[in-house]
Amino acid sequence: MTRKQKRLMIIGGGVGFIVAAVLLVMVAFSQAIAYFYVPGDLTKAQLSPGTRIRLGGLVENGSLKRGEGMTITFSVTDTLDTVPVTYTGILPDLFREGQGVVAEGSFKEGSPVFVADTVLAKHDETYMPKDVADRLKAQGVNLGGKENIR
Amino acid sequence: MIIELGHYALVLALATSLLQAVLPIIGALRNDRALMEIGSVAAKATFLLVALSFGVLTYAHVTSDFSVQNVWENSHSQIPLIYKFSGVWGNHEGSMLLWVLILTFFSALVAVFGDNLPETLKANVLAVQAWIAAAFSLFILLTSNPFNRLLDAPGEGRDLNPVLQDIGLAIHPPLLYLGYVGFSVCFSFAAAALIEGRIDAAWARWVRPWTLAAWTCLTAGISMGSYWAYYELGWGGWWFWDPVENASFIPWLAGTALLHSALVMEKREALKIWTVLLAIMTFSMSLLGTFLVRSGVLTSVHAFATDPTRGVFILIILILFIGGALSLFAFRAAHLKAGGLFAPMSREGALVLNNLILTTAAATVLIGTLYPLALEALTGTKISVGPPFFNMTFGLLMLPLLLAVPFGPLLAWKRGDLLGAGQRLFAAVAFGLVVGSAIYYAQNGGPVMALFGIALGAYMIAGSLTELFLRSGLGKVTGAVALRRVSGLPRSVFGTALAHIGLGVTLIGIVAVTAFESEYIVEMKPGMTTDAGGYTLRFDGLRKGNGPNYSEESGHFTISRAGVDVAEAWSSKRFYTARQMPTTEAGIRTFGLSQLYISLGDGMADGGVVVRVWWKPMILCIWLGTLFMMAGGAVSLSDRRLRVGAPARAKKQKKPVLEPAQ
Numbered sequence: 033m034t035r036k037q038k039r040l041m042i043i044g045g046g047v048g049f050i051v052a053a054v055l056l057v058m059v060a061f062s063q064a065i066a067y068f069y070v071p072g073d074l075t076k077a078q079l080s081p082g083t084r085i086r087l088g089g090l091v092e093n094g095s096l097k098r099g100e101g102m103t104i105t106f107s108v109t110d111t112l113d114t115v116p117v118t119y120t121g122i123l124p125d126l127f128r129e130g131q132g133v134v135a136e137g138s139f140k141e142g143s144p145v146f147v148a149d150t151v152l153a154k155h156d157e158t159y160m161p162k163d164v165a166d167r168l169k170a171q172g173v174n175l176g177g178k179e180n181i182r
Numbered sequence: 183m184i185i186e187l188g189h190y191a192l193v194l195a196l197a198t199s200l201l202q203a204v205l206p207i208i209g210a211l212r213n214d215r216a217l218m219e220i221g222s223v224a225a226k227a228t229f230l231l232v233a234l235s236f237g238v239l240t241y242a243h244v245t246s247d248f249s250v251q252n253v254w255e256n257s258h259s260q261i262p263l264i265y266k267f268s269g270v271w272g273n274h275e276g277s278m279l280l281w282v283l284i285l286t287f288f289s290a291l292v293a294v295f296g297d298n299l300p301e302t303l304k305a306n307v308l309a310v311q312a313w314i315a316a317a318f319s320l321f322i323l324l325t326s327n328p329f330n331r332l333l334d335a336p337g338e339g340r341d342l343n344p345v346l347q348d349i350g351l352a353i354h355p356p357l358l359y360l361g362y363v364g365f366s367v368c369f370s371f372a373a374a375a376l377i378e379g380r381i382d383a384a385w386a387r388w389v390r391p392w393t394l395a396a397w398t399c400l401t402a403g404i405s406m407g408s409y410w411a412y413y414e415l416g417w418g419g420w421w422f423w424d425p426v427e428n429a430s431f432i433p434w435l436a437g438t439a440l441l442h443s444a445l446v447m448e449k450r451e452a453l454k455i456w457t458v459l460l461a462i463m464t465f466s467m468s469l470l471g472t473f474l475v476r477s478g479v480l481t482s483v484h485a486f487a488t489d490p491t492r493g494v495f496i497l498i499i500l501i502l503f504i505g506g507a508l509s510l511f512a513f514r515a516a517h518l519k520a521g522g523l524f525a526p527m528s529r530e531g532a533l534v535l536n537n538l539i540l541t542t543a544a545a546t547v548l549i550g551t552l553y554p555l556a557l558e559a560l561t562g563t564k565i566s567v568g569p570p571f572f573n574m575t576f577g578l579l580m581l582p583l584l585l586a587v588p589f590g591p592l593l594a595w596k597r598g599d600l601l602g603a604g605q606r607l608f609a610a611v612a613f614g615l616v617v618g619s620a621i622y623y624a625q626n627g628g629p630v631m632a633l634f635g636i637a638l639g640a641y642m643i644a645g646s647l648t649e650l651f652l653r654s655g656l657g658k659v660t661g662a663v664a665l666r667r668v669s670g671l672p673r674s675v676f677g678t679a680l681a682h683i684g685l686g687v688t689l690i691g692i693v694a695v696t697a698f699e700s701e702y703i704v705e706m707k708p709g710m711t712t713d714a715g716g717y718t719l720r721f722d723g724l725r726k727g728n729g730p731n732y733s734e735e736s737g738h739f740t741i742s743r744a745g746v747d748v749a750e751a752w753s754s755k756r757f758y759t760a761r762q763m764p765t766t767e768a769g770i771r772t773f774g775l776s777q778l779y780i781s782l783g784d785g786m787a788d789g790g791v792v793v794r795v796w797w798k799p800m801i802l803c804i805w806l807g808t809l810f811m812m813a814g815g816a817v818s819l820s821d822r823r824l825r826v827g828a829p830a831r832a833k834k835q836k837k838p839v840l841e842p843a844q
Contacts, residue, residue, distance in 0.1 A: 041526050046538050053542045056575050057549055064570035067563070086566050102703045102792060121703055122783035122794045125416070125755070125764040136566075 066136060071113035081141040087115060087148070088134045096129055108135060108146070119148040126153040185250055188238025189329035192279075195231035195286070196319040198224045202289075202312035206305035207377070218305035222293040225308050228315060229283075229290035236270075236283045239328050243270045249335035252276060252328040258341040258760055260731045268352040269342045274476065274492075275328035277355060281472070282318045284356070284363045288392075289315065292367060299388060306374030307367070314366055317499045325492045341731065341760035350410030354403060361400025362433050362468040367392040368440065369465030372458045373507055376514040381458065386448035389461065391819055393444060397437045398815030404430050405808035416766030418779045418796045420695075420804060423572040428551040429471030435544035436464040439537045446533045450595060452524060455515050456537070462511060466504040467544070473500050474551070528598040532590040539583040546575040584638055584689065587682050588645025591675075592652075606652060607645050614641030625698065632697030635689060642686030646679045677818025684810025691775075691803025700797045703783075707790040715797025717778060718742045724791065732758045734767070737782050737791060741771060748773075753780040753793075775802040 068086045069077060079085065087108055095107035095116075102121060106129075107114045117135050127133060135148035202224035209217025239252070244266045248254040256273040257266060271277040289311040296304045322328070371389045375381040407427070412420040421427065443457045477493030524530040550567045557563055588610055592603040618637030622628060653671060654664040704712045708723040722738040736754035740747055753769030769780040776799045783792030 038524075038526060042531070042534065045526070045535075049538055050542055053546060053575070053579055056578060057546055060550075060571045060574040061553070061567075064568070064574055066566045066568060068566060098786070102705065122417075122781065122792055125766055136568075 068134075070110040071108060071115040072110050074113070074115065079139060082138050084136065084138050086134055086136050087117070087146055088132070089115075091127065091129050091131055091133050093129045105145075108133060115146050116144065117146045117148050119151050121151075123151055124153040127151065128153070184238055185242055185247070185329050185331065188235045188242075189327070191231045191235040191238070192319060192323060192329075195228050195235065195282075196316060196323065198228045198231060199286070199312045199315040199319060202228060203309050203316055206309045210302040210305040210309075210378075213302070215301065218301050221305045221308035221312075222296075225286070225289040225293035225311070228312070229286040232279070232283050232286045232315075232319075236279055239276060239279060240267065240270050243267070243276075246339065247335075248337070248339050249331055250328075251330040251332050254332060254336055254339050256342050257339045258731055259338060261342060261347065262730060264349070264352060265342055265347050268349075269346070271355050272342050272346045272351050275322070275326045277359075278318065278322050278326050278476075279328055280356065281359055281363060282315060282322065284359045285311070285315050285318065285366055288364055288367050292370075302378060303371075303374055303385075303388075306377050307370045310370035310373040310377075311366060314370075314503065317502070321492075321495050321499065325495050339760075341758065344732070344756065344758040344761060344763050344765045345414060347758075348410065348414055350406065350414060354406045354410055356403075357399050357406055358403030358430060361396050361398075361403050361437075362430060362471065364392065364396025364399055365433060365437055365461075365465040365468050368396070368461040369507065372461035373510060375458060375518075376507075376510045379514055379517045381454055381518050383448050383451050386444045386457065389457075390441070390444045390448060393437060393441050393461075394815050394819045397434070397441055398812050398819065400430070400434050400437060401808055401811050401815065404434060405805055405812075409805050412801075413768055413770055414765075416768050416781045417794075418768070418781070418798065420801070423550075423567075423569045425551045426471075426475050428547050429467075429474045432544050432547050432551075433464055433467040433471060435540050435547070436460060436467050439540040439544070440464050442533045442536045442540075446530050450524065450530055452530055453534070453537075454518055458515070458518070459511060460537070460541070462504075462507045463541075466500075466507070467548075469500050469503060473497060524595075525597045527593065527600045529590065529593045529595045531598070532586065532593050535586060536583060536590065539579060543576050543579045543583075546579060547572065550575065584642060584685070587642055587685060588648060591646075591649045591678055591682075606648060607641075610641050610644035610648050613644040614638060616640075629697050632693050635693030635697075639686040639690035639693065642689065643683050646682035646686065649675070650679055673821040674818045677814045677816075677821065679814070680817060681811045681814030684807040684812075684814060686807070687803050687810055688805075688807025691800050691805075691807060694800035694803065695798050698799045699801075702795045702797075704793055704795070705786060705790045706793045707788075712793070712795065714778060714795045715776065715799065716743065717748070717773070717797075719778075719780070719793075719795060721791075721793065724785075729756065731760060732756045735782075735785075737769075737780075737793070739769060739780055741778060751778070751780055753782045755782050772802065775800050775806070777801050 066084045066086050068088060070089050071087070089108040089110045092107040092109040092114055095105075095114075097105045103118055104120070104123060105116060105118045107116050109115075117137075119135065119137075131153065134152040135146065136150040136152070137146060137148035139146055202221055205217050205224070206221030209215070209220070241247075242250045242253050243257050244263070246253065246257060246259045246266070248257075252273060252275050256276070257269050261269070265272075269276075271280040289308060292304070292307055292311065296307070299307070368389055371385070371392070375385055404427075407430070408420050411422070412418060440457070440460045443453050443460055446453045447457045473493070473496045476496055550571050554565050554567050557565060588607055589600070589603050592598075592606055593600070614637040617640035618633045621636050622633055650668060650671070653675070654668045656664040659667075700715060702712055702714050704710075706712065706721040708721055711718050711720045713719070718741070720740045720742065722740055725736050725738065727734050727736060734754045734756040736752045739751045739753065741749040741751060749771045751769035751771050754767040756765045756767055757763070758765065766781055769782075771778045771780075776797070779796040779798055781794040781796075783794055785791050
């Protein structure tokens with residue numbers, strides 16, 4: 033091989049790999065990311081069943097119920113709209129009615145119930161997930177200045 | 183009074199680091215020895231001053247001086263002494279001070295151990311280090327002063343965040359900072375080389391030990407953080423692709439690439455410009471990580487209290503240093519002489535492939551981490567980029583690298599023999615296949631990807647041992663000769679083998695636990711049993727208790743196998759009174775390399791309790807592998823070749839041409 037060929041081979045291989053990486057990232061972005069919604073956004077969002085999303089808001093007071101076995105139901109609200117959620121498993125330590133929560137999962141075909149496979153509550157009591165606080169503020173909910181204090 | 187002394191020491195440290203930032207550069211330009219020497223003195227002085235300042239803050243925490251706002255916010259008179267110590271860096275202000283302490287520690291190390299460096303290079307390195315130290319000292323003093331006093335000293339503190347009340351806090355942040363601040367030395371070396379416009383193989387030999395040391399500490403820090411998250415958060419996750427984890431993982435990937443490219447530069451004088459760029463990028467990624475964590479732009483378990491001025495300040499530091507270094511690079515890189523050429527199939531070629539893949543993988547992690555921030559800033563749309571994205575991109579991209587790892591050390595410099603290397607790896611491939619099929623039979627099938635992953639890990643371990651085996655000549659010569667040959671090999675050969683074995687071990691752990699983990703959620707009343715991973719768990723009942731600053735409810739479990747009791751475990755829920763905050767203390771029992779992980783949920787009305795049990799097969803391999811990597815780093819570091827200025831052995835100097843490639 034001449035120098036030129038060697039150099040071409042290295043550069044060609046490198047560029048090929050990077051192009052592959054870029055394509056992979058683009059495919060992954062179209063498939064593997066979850067959009068964040070609060071209940072009020074859902075009607076206009078027109079999600080197809082099975083789309084993974086993150087649903088954020090407050091756990092509605094009085095909505096937490098323990099059902100059959102380990103299944104738990106509660107409602108996530110942005111104070112205007114409310115979405116019922118089911119979740120099987122142990123809730124995080126900081127999960128509390130009236131507190132901020134982010135549930136990750138999807139809606140099943142023809143059902144208004146959000147099936148969560150992950151429920152996140154922040155590790156710090158007075159801290160609300162920033163995503164939730166921003167959206168709730170945008171919805172006009174008064175958070176009492178609580179969201180950014182440790 | 184003592185507190186003000188600490189504050190004052192930090193102000194003085196800012197002053198000395200400004201001296202250190204300016205005088206040595208002028209000295210280097212004028213070739214004025216006295217001015218250059220000031221750099222060393224100032225570096226030591228700055229370190230001592232910051233250490234004094236840090237000592238004072240520690241004193242305030244240990245004596246629970248609640249008149250200091252930082253102590254009041256993050257400590258409590260009743261917490262155990264160890265948490266009073268570790269609580270010093272369990273908050274934004276204190277951890278920034280630790281950051282600067284470690285930075286100045288590295289500067290002082292360069293000042294003390296850098297006697298063999300050319301004077302001008304040492305002076306410039308110290309000056310660049312000092313610019314960073316000055317910027318961050320200023321940041322602490324202006325926006326995050328830990329020595330702020332409260333006018334009325336409260337009687338009791340607000341307690342350290344309960345999640346942080348763990349031995350992990352004592353170990354994880356210092357190690358992590360040693361790693362990612364350690365890369366500042368590489369950055370300073372790169373900047374100094376660009377300032378001088380001169381760079382050679384010797385430069386690479388000086389940079390490599392620092393890179394190795396920082397890389398080893400960063401590996402330890404990330405690994406420790408991962409294990410801490412695993413046992414502390416109560417749901418058995420060991421890696422979340424959380425933005426802040428990524429912030430430390432990106433420098434790790436870049437640093438790993440740097441380790442390998444510096445090797446090429448040292449041996450073959452090639453890849454000079456690339457290595458300098460990589461040294462700059464590695465520390466830039468560390469700075470970016472600091473910005474992401476400290477600015478509050480992220481939602482993360484690590485997010486500290488947010489104050490917009492802090493974010494802006496760090497962003498300015500970030501832009502100045504990264505922008506400055508890259509501009510310097512743009513102006514000067516053309517002056518650096520490019521190195522020699524080599525065949526694509528050679529050790530150099532393999533290391534270039536390593537760099538290509540590692541930097542591309544680092545870039546995808548970076549994109550995945552920053553994309554949500556960029557999208558939100560530009561369009562207001564909020565998305566979360568989670569594990570599926572990273573598994574898909576990072577996982578696939580790393581695959582060719584993992585396959586190629588054993589080939590690298592088997593290829594000769596300049597012109598390698600790919601086919602020959604492949605033949606020599608035949609045994610390793612066979613070993614991988616045997617392990618893969620063994621798992622297939624043991625598990626009665628199993629996902630193809632998982633079997634492939636475990637086979638790949640086994641192949642990497644065997645492949646990394648192949649080089650040692652071949653170089654010992656075992657099978658061709660007697661055992662004694664082989665042993666002598668092996669013990670005569672440079673330590674860096676062992677370092678390479680250990681680190682590569684570690685990668686294989688970690689891979690096996692990750693694949694095994696991801697594919698074969700089982701999870702059981704059951705409601706249990708005392709006396710009830712449940713099965714997990716071949717063991718039977720009996721719930722014996724709950725017990726209430728009190729710790730120094732918390733109350734807890736613990737469940738007792740007896741674990742038996744085939745009717746014989748083999749272990750017992752306590753799993754608790756704690757409630758920290760000062761912060762009104764609960765935590766889960768999982769019960770974890772180790773069986774071989776696997777673990778049983780028991781987490782207590784809520785109590786039910788009928789006296790039962792929800793219990794979540796995981797069987798985590800081979801999970802300890804994940805961290806065992808990182809131990810191998812760290813050992814590899816440490817062994818390489820002890821190679822006499824890397825000890826700066828260590829005279830080469832006379833025997834070797836006689837016939838350097840015949841010296842085997844390493």
